[in-house]
Amino acid sequence: MNNNPISKFEDLIKKDYSNIAGIAIIKNEHLIYEKYFDGYTKEDGLHIASVTKSITSALIGIAIDKGYIKNIEQKVLEFFPDYTVKRGEKTIQNITIKNLMTMTAPYKYKSEPYTKIYTSDDWVKATLDLLGGKGGIGVFKYTTVGTHILSGVLANATGQSVIAFATENLFKPLGINAPNHVFIQNKEDYLAFLKDKYVTGWIVDPTGINTAGWGLTLTPRDMAKIGQLYLSGGVRNGNQILSSKWIEESTKEKSRWGELSYGYLWWIVDDCYAALGDGGNVIFINPKKEMVVAIASRFMPRAKDRIELIRKHIMPLFG
Template sequence: MNNNPLSNLEHLIKKDYSNTAGIVIRKDGHLIYEKYFDGYSKDDVLHVASVTKSIISVLIGIAIDKEFIKNIEQKVLEYFPNYQVRRGEKTIQNVTLKNLMNMTAPYKYKSEPYTKIYSSDDWVKATLDLLGGKSRIGEFKYSTVGTQILSGVLTNATGQSIIEFANENLFKPLEIKTPHNAFIENKEAYFAFLKDKYVTGWVADPKGVNTAGWGLTLTPHDMAKIGQLYLNEGLWNGHQILSTTWVQESTKEQSRWGELPYGYLWWIIDDCYAALGDGGNVIFINPTKNMIVTIASRFMPRAKDRIELIQKHIIPLFT
């Protein structure tokens, strides 16, 4: 360690957050720092894991703005008119889009059945089959597989694939390169997507429906653009990409996991909010300081908490 605070920060990252691939920081609308590690460059995309959920929140907001979706109080099954509800199943009929968005929908499993879902031919239907059960609506239950239902809602509501809708309404306006479909056909391919150093695309099921809970690849700059869009309350280069109302509603407390507030697929942290992905992927937005910190990371089980890194080391250094 030396007297250069920036060198000390980068030393800390290499030592304690060794799976970090890239960091981008924007303040007052300007890029003030970017750094890449472990052989990655600014053009390399990484699997951002559950940050994908927050991107889906953006797309749901756009779909509501464009009136493809009426509102999030709608019942989920309104978007699946051909789905056959099993005899005696009542709970599923009352689950709303809001329940999926704020993680208060009930499911019939104790631990998430990733392999069962991702080895099926239709991931949305496989997840719908797990919705409901004996748990009550309104209890917080974080679910990655459950979010997949929102992919079905988006495709059925808009008549477009997730990638087509995202490209037209979000990626193209923000100059984010459109990902291709990355098909996962077996368990080996699933683990390869999680663990390989260089992966690209957006994971899709055999029907071509993209994932909602994980599976999107982005660069740190792409992530920072999403953060800037939210910091600008939906405005981008003079165009309202997303309504201010949705930005505000999706990033205020809608439910709570213990002491941690949750919005619509965004985490609320004090007076800030964040998209958080396993392994240390983060879009962290601090409206008070007009600042965005994005971190993209390789997959690593039990990766050290990036929020602590951001709050204790990054924000004090750059403000």
């Protein structure tokens, strides 16, 4: 029997969380644990799914810091002057960036029309066409396709591609290798991106707009660096990359989904907060313990709860 607590923890990962590819843990600004599974190495990126949303949140914050966006209360349609609103459609005109960031914008669909959006020629326009309708503004409705509008806002506000803006203002200052564009032409490409063992890049729509709700690949170390940036109040190597005020606001409850609290594209978990992605991708930040836990996982439907893993096993072992 192996009584080494770390070995027991790693055995647990292999047994009960077999789709985990890598874990990186930072405490007091030092990388205290890093481990890769299933043949992955620290150089291998993975599709981080909806963790992409929280990175989009950081980019919106940077765009506000730099004056490209006035504030979060700006109406979404201000950024799309060429968009024609359909007759009788009034709700869309009142939807703000804040509504998109807090998942409190209404949409004209019951379940997310991924195929319809991702086979269209212009994903932002296709999503704007679904924004509004009869639902009330302010009611929580979690959406991945809807978040894509924020990438359109970023591109139009900054005059740069999302990837160029992110590289210059977030990835490069954090020492993260900038991803390449990845185009998906059909359902097969989409499924391959989700399921292939080794994927790199950032999905981009036919007009050159990067996805905001999914589609970015990062390594666990990259994810941990973003978590540490938030923990450090937006400062890295003495440079203010993101304002501490934005971080504070982003990680306070702004809306609710049942018992779950939501900030600006970040989940609030008790006195901690997290970026959560399908399959078990996580950037978990515990301010009291000054800890960041980054977990990258391969795509898997109904993956076992990572928050439970962090709370029950990681915090007692490394905290």
